[in-house]
């Protein structure tokens with residue numbers, strides 16, 4: 001499974017990229033709004049440190065506007081993926097951009113039928129939002145399982161990008177469900193490393209080593 005960071009914060013991105021564990025980045029207008037500077041400059045500086053796809057979202061609601069924004073964003077850098085919301089106009093834009101070899105990620109996916117439509121429209125990625133479904137008492141991860149099964153049934157190339165992941169168990173469940181990618185906030189990425197038994201184990205090994213050193 002590929003790891004993407006769900007952030008527009010360059011410091012967070014640089015830290016994970018330096019570890020060699022970063023496959024890509026997702027941003028959205030809310031994440032961009034937290035940072036200082038101009039949208040395109042932020043996206044470009046992310047592209048300079050990320051060795052894979054960098055998702056940048058359109059804000060137009062009409063197909064024509066989305067296509068225009070999508071073309072503009074795609075021109076910025078070869079790694080740009082144009083994020084487009086799941087609407088009828090959005091799917092018109094996805095098809096048009098796919099015909100022009102511009103890769104898209106259909107975002108705000110909350111049902112398997114939406115994911116099926118996005119794949120048929122030619123999306124390179126779909127983003128089911130797991131945490132937001134959990135928030136309204138639906139089992140978000142079931143959506144990932146359903147999308148993976150549907151895409152396998154019909155051999156769609158569209159990659160399943162599990163989004164809105166809020167904790168490490170979400171990441172593990174997404175991996176078990178067969179998601180191609182998990183996108184996580186930096187805090188969740190850090191949590192993936194942690195286990196108290198690892199810390200205790202290291203502490204005990206070192207204590208034993210210190211004791212043994214006196215007799216070695």
Ligand code: E4P
Pocket residue numbers: 006026027028107127129131132163164165183
């Ligand atoms: C994904 O592309 C979205 O940016 C993100 O995962 C949304 O997560 P949230 O529900 O925590 O805002």
